[in-house]
Amino acid sequence: MDKKEIIALSLVKEINNKELLFYIENFESIKHIINSKIGKTFKEKFEKASLFDSNNEYLDKAELQLELADKNDSEIISIQDDKYPALLKNISDPPPILYCKGKLYDAENVSVSIVGTRKATNYGRLVVEKFVTQLVENRVIITSGLAYGIDSYAHDRTLQSNGTTYAVIASGIDKISTDRAKKLSNKIVEQGGCIISSYPFGVNALPPYFISRNRIISGISKATIVIESDAKGGSLWTAKFAVEQNRDLFAVPGSIFESKSKGTNTLIEKEMAIPALSVDQILKHIGFLQVTNNSTKKTLTFNNSEEERIFEYLSFSPKHIDEIANAVDMPIMNVQVNLLTLEFSSMVRQLPGNLFIRNID
Numbered sequence: 495m496d497k498k499e500i501i502a503l504s505l506v507k508e509i510n511n512k513e514l515l516f517y518i519e520n521f522e523s524i525k526h527i528i529n530s531k532i533g534k535t536f537k538e539k540f541e542k543a544s545l546f547d548s549n550n551e552y553l554d555k556a557e558l559q560l561e562l563a564d565k566n567d568s569e570i571i572s573i574q575d576d577k578y579p580a581l582l583k584n585i586s587d588p589p590p591i592l593y594c595k596g597k598l599y600d601a602e603n604v605s606v607s608i609v610g611t612r613k614a615t616n617y618g619r620l621v622v623e624k625f626v627t628q629l630v631e632n633r634v635i636i637t638s639g640l641a642y643g644i645d646s647y648a649h650d651r652t653l654q655s656n657g658t659t660y661a662v663i664a665s666g667i668d669k670i671s672t673d674r675a676k677k678l679s680n681k682i683v684e685q686g687g688c689i690i691s692s693y694p695f696g697v698n699a700l701p702p703y704f705i706s707r708n709r710i711i712s713g714i715s716k717a718t719i720v721i722e723s724d725a726k727g728g729s730l731w732t733a734k735f736a737v738e739q740n741r742d743l744f745a746v747p748g749s750i751f752e753s754k755s756k757g758t759n760t761l762i763e764k765e766m767a768i769p770a771l772s773v774d775q776i777l778k779h780i781g782f783l784q785v786t787n788n789s790t791k792k793t794l795t796f797n798n799s800e801e802e803r804i805f806e807y808l809s810f811s812p813k814h815i816d817e818i819a820n821a822v823d824m825p826i827m828n829v830q831v832n833l834l835t836l837e838f839s840s841m842v843r844q845l846p847g848n849l850f851i852r853n854i855d
């Protein structure tokens with residue numbers, strides 16, 4: 495079926511996703527549908543839309559979408575196109591049309607989706623940083639949803655690591671709602687990634703659209719990793735879709751006292767997800783024969799015994815400066831000076847709120 499006709503049919507609210515996929519698979523054109531056995535019923539159903547006139551409203555709207563795609567340096571891809579992602583095509587309800595800004599890569603390039611809460615903890619951000627850095631080393635595309643929190647942090651860390659990332663959004667490409675998200679989406683495209691939507695230009699995001707787009711996040715990926723989630727977090731929808739699509743699902747285990755780990759811990763408890771313990775484990779599970787890991791143990795060189803005592807006390811769990819001073823039995827001023835020196839040596843990192851951890855790099 496001609497792409498313009500597919501777009502036109504996708505804009506008719508009376509046609510659901512399943513019906514549209516049936517028409518695309520079984521008919522060469524709208525005229526072919528009309529002349530078929532179901533043509534009379536089909537035509538009566540959409541007579542009010544004037545769908546079958548030569549200059550009907552929906553074909554005009556489809557033409558406008560094509561013009562807007564050109565204006566926004568974007569592309570409209572139908573499920574019949576070679577560029578359409580192979581993994582996504584194989585789910586039970588693939589979107590017939592994708593609106594894309596940037597570059598989509600072929601099936602040889604593996605995508606892993608990383609999702610989680612909008613209210614990420616330090617622990618969640620550190621896990622994203624560690625996982626994304628090594629996934630990018632292994633030339634994995636990072637897919638997420640451009641939302642605040644874990645999603646945006648995954649995109650950001652991918653870009654910082656010179657990797658490629660896909661952002662699947664719940665609005666038209668021209669309707670990304672916040673300045674933060676717009677800037678991030680521009681960086682994603684500039685660095686060779688892609689903004690993907692199943693919604694036409696001009697469509698604003700609505701709550702149900704976020705759930706619908708989550709099936710694309712999991713569907714385009716070979717595996718999904720849930721970093722953090724409340725017991726009823728939105729990222730659990732992505733997890734649900736991943737299971738239904740027969741994709742590998744991983745969840746990062748967390749503290750039983752942390753609300754942002756209740757969702758991930760439950761996924762593991764119910765055996766819906768595999769505990770995500772390392773990138774090596776994840777990549778080997780999804781079929782990588784060799785896994786690159788460029789993070790090597792650094793030779794630690796301390797300027798004095800105070801630095802060494804402070805470093806030995808620190809871990810990857812944030813510690814407040816007062817707690818550090820008490821633990822190492824050292825004046826707070828000495829602790830501040832030594833922490834600063836350790837930061838300059840990239841051995842320690844300061845987090846908001848006078849919290850410190852060992853650097854994970």
